[in-house]
């Protein structure tokens with residue numbers, strides 16, 4: 204491990220530099236001499252002591268330094284995950300949780316969140332098929348993220364909004380709200396009614412597919428993580444007028460450990476590519492094709508028929524969804540959740556997120 208002297212001065216946890224009640228820094232970092240060097244350094248069994256030129260003393264537990272060093276973080280993932288294809292997911296036999304237990308006990312909520320964090324999808328069963336109960340369920344986990352579609356949305360194939368979701372047509376795998384600067388973190392689906400045929404839901408682990416790309420063609424993975432693209436939503440239907448633009452690469456990775464944390468994939472909503480120079484664009488299409496080929500492999504497709512009472516939570520930063528075309532009357536309700544608050548709940552329950 205290597206530490207910079209300014210870093211060591213900046214992270215001083217003494218009472219005058221750090222408020223341990225609020226967990227906030229009191230030290231004004233801009234007041235630290237950028238050429239600062241300690242006058243003396245002393246080490247005992249567990250602790251490293253620095254005396255700075257002005258006489259201030261900083262002490263670090265060696266354990267704390269190990270935990271907080273760049274070298275330590277580089278080898279750790281922020282969020283442990285189990286990547287899956289259809290067979291792996293089915294073999295894992297992930298249990299659904301029961302609505303009543305989920306509302307009543309923190310243990311059930313924790314079990315649910317643990318599975319959700321590991322697999323990027325999770326189910327709650329025996330939910331009364333109403334909008335109010337679905338809302339109550341969502342609120343148990345997080346804050347609902349209100350968007351142009353409303354707080355709780357409720358939709359059928361009536362084309363009340365200018366989007367293919369509001370028809371009976373099939374929808375290929377995609378993530379939602381790619382046209383937001385921060386795509387919605389979690390999507391909740393509850394099918395309240397379906398009198399007809401078809402309409403199965405498709406789920407694909409985008410991170411599993413991306414991992415295949417990384418193994419087979421690392422330079423293509425890299426390109427997909429570097430090239431920024433626009434996605435766009437333009438709507439002029441009835442009273443609804445919207446124009447949303449979101450910019451970002453298809454694969455988003457943390458630079459220090461190369462961990463993938465967000466996939467933005469929606470071929471319907473991808474805007475005109477005008478952010479990519481001529482000599483890169485063709486290579487980008489090749490890389491996009493490789494990823495699409497992985498995403499479309501039948502063995503990666505998990506198909507489920509959503510039924511009243513069974514609520515599906517999808518990590519919209521990881522798992523793609525789609526649907527089969529359908530006939531008859533089909534009513535879906537749900538909402539988006541704010542990702543920060545889902546992760547907050549998970550951390551408060553002792554989970555790593």
Ligand SMILES: C[N+](C)(C)CCCC[C@H](N)C(=O)O
Pocket residue numbers: 352356358366367368377378379380381469471472
């Ligand atoms: C119906 N519901 C509100 C869930 C989603 C509508 C959003 C559809 C859009 N094409 C997208 O993929 O973001």
Ligand SMILES: O=C(O)CCC(=O)C(=O)O
Pocket residue numbers: 368374379404524525526535
């Ligand atoms: O109708 C469905 O099952 C899903 C449609 C969809 O992709 C969406 O609402 O985001």
Ligand SMILES: [Fe+2]
Pocket residue numbers: 368377378379524
């Ligand atoms: Fe969607």
